Amino acid sequence: MEEGPKKHLKEWLLAQVDSGAFEGLRWEDQAKTMFRIPWKHAAKKDYKETDDAALFKAWALHKGKHMEGKDRANPTVWKTRLRCALNKSTDFQMVPELSQLDISEPYKVYRIRQDGGPSSQAESPQRKDSMTIRVKTSSWSPGFQEIEESFQACEEEPEQKDQPNELIRDHMYCEPTGKKSPTQHSAWLTFCSSIHTISDFRMQVTLLYHGHSVMRCTTKSPEGCFILHGRGPLGSERIYGPCTAQQLFFPSPNSFHASSYMVEAINRLLCHLERGVLLWVAPDGVFIKRFCQGRVYWSGPMAPNADQPNKLEREKTFKLLDTSIFLNDLQNCLQGKGTPPLYRIELCFGEEYPDPTTPKTTKLVMVQVVPMFAVDLLQRLSLDEMKNTTDLPNTNTEKTEKVHPAGRPL
Template sequence: MDEGAKLHLKDWLIVQVESGRYEGLCWEDEDKTMFRIPWKHAAKKDYNLREDAALFKAWAIYKGKYREGRDRADPTMWKTRLRCALNKSTDFQEVPDRNQLDITEPYKVYRIQQDSLSVRPEKCHMISEAKQSSGSPTAPDKQLHCQKEALQTNREEKPLTDDLMREHMYCELSEKKVQNQVPASMNLFSPTLQISDFRMQVMLLYHGQAVMKVITRSMEGCFILQGRVPLGNERIYGPCTAQQLSFPSPSSVALPSSMADAMNRLLCHLERGVLLWVAPDGVFIKRFCQGRVYWSGPNAQHTDRPNKLEREKTFKLLDIPTFLHGLHSCLQGKGPIPSYEIELCFGEEYPDPNVPKPRKLIMAQVVPLFALELFQKFNLVETEEKRQIHLQQSGREDV
């Protein structure tokens, strides 16, 4: 193992659970698919910093966020960092029905996702060393009827509290790192290539009509939302530097009054919107709004039925290594042109074979500019445009 090599959160946590070092950190089931994490609030009278914050402190030390004897102890921030890491990771899913937060020794339960249960073989020797370490582990009417049903369905979801939202936003915005610029001489398909252009082209459409087209500039990505981001306490969570794109008023588009009314009702559920950003390994999104959001794109599980964005969960919309590999294969004549366009549909299921895109109330088209520039560099833009026209003429609008 290379000196200083680090375990991923999943592997690190498995080591901690197995170690028995932390009181209350244990497996929830015999098959070891779920585990408990002690979750005592610091305001409790019997809160013991040394015991109740031990696991959170260990993660902060392991990630280099806390240096014993040099940094001020901040158990609240330690806990927030681990909670953020768990919520962002695709390896874990919280199991609220098993949580016990009102007892003397409260705890939360997390499930290790099925495809993540086994530790990667190349990590085994790293985990073994970590265990041995003695220190801390470092139709219009019909359509309107369907849209009304979609709006009604939106109301079924519980609102996200401002505190919880601020915490999630803090996690996403504070943990992203800006990468160094890639030298122009670097081989395009080098394994060490890191994308340095984090801009996106975002176009909003109301009933098929473009109402906004923006190129984002912030490296923290952008919010698409109704209104403004209700941060509330920037002293704790830091300033929000993600660009904010607010939905224009439906009056900006010539629509029947019934359609405009439906759109206004939908916008009421999009106050907190979604956060989009480009990172070195992909394009990501996190949904904060109460209204439901559906999407299509390179990483979408389904192409013929809806893909829903779950609230409080990070989704990867495009995987950059996969895109670059596909582009490489395409240029060698060994594969098709890789896709990089992403579509979001607010309040209505999408993709929907029964309702074409131009009849959806609110949609967003997102294009990461690094991908568009690569297409232009290799003269693939015109080829892709011709392919799209051919497919539409063949009656296949959704591609």
């Protein structure tokens, strides 16, 4: 028997919010202008497919992209399908400042757009939450069923018909050109597979006093890291559960070879950096949340100003790097259509930054952050000749390196 017409995304999704059938899927405000969607990563140790993938599976069933009892379960593809539908729809806009992806029960918040116009984010008008790079199968590329399935998940008919340019951008190809050796073929396959799912959440973090490196380490925790002086934010464990983010403490400047005046100035600044900042890498980018009283400024790929200070507001989540933009820039560079992608992030504590009138080597306290997935991709593609990869960090770094003696152990 032929089924009736399928509901479009907006009609279907809002009906699910109202139904209360999915745990965690609920309205965010009384006026019902925003709602939250549970968004737990499959790598979480408490992930349960029956609960955490239920909504994504329901959308796949509704669209006829999954047949119960016939098709194998594929939560990653189900999630990709709904995410891509949301990205393409002009009815919804993600609200990053209300979304929480760094807690034990993460979720995204979406606003229902009333004007029906193209969605935009405050962080970047060209921002997209995800980028799908397609690998064309050929005689040398067997076994790419899962990559093709996830691409097809983003290839379903758009909810709106007036976005051809955006849809074309989503369906770019990652395909080796010319005759290549088996080793080169393997490198390309590995590269495209890595792009398909960013799962390396490590960061190389370097702490600097007055332009001199005083500590360097590569973080390991998927929850990211606190960079702070004193103690981390407390009081939320009862609600969100314990935080397993790595803690990096600013070392004492007393052992730093500087004048007593400089040591005193750094110590005065560190007093305002208790609770610090929380940095983390997620599949869609690099994020930060400031908890300390002291002001924090930054520069990086998504900074609004290149020659003026960019301030981080307190207890507000900021996106410092967008994975989709990075991959898009990388793809263009590989095709000879652009410059190498930017991925380095700099934080300046207590002093305005960027500041074209003052060299950054004179700033009292700075932090440099490099997401390791970006480094790994560039290294695998042998792009060392790129001007911003001449001093790529070692992707195998595990131990904390203290260039000068530190007063507080990690």
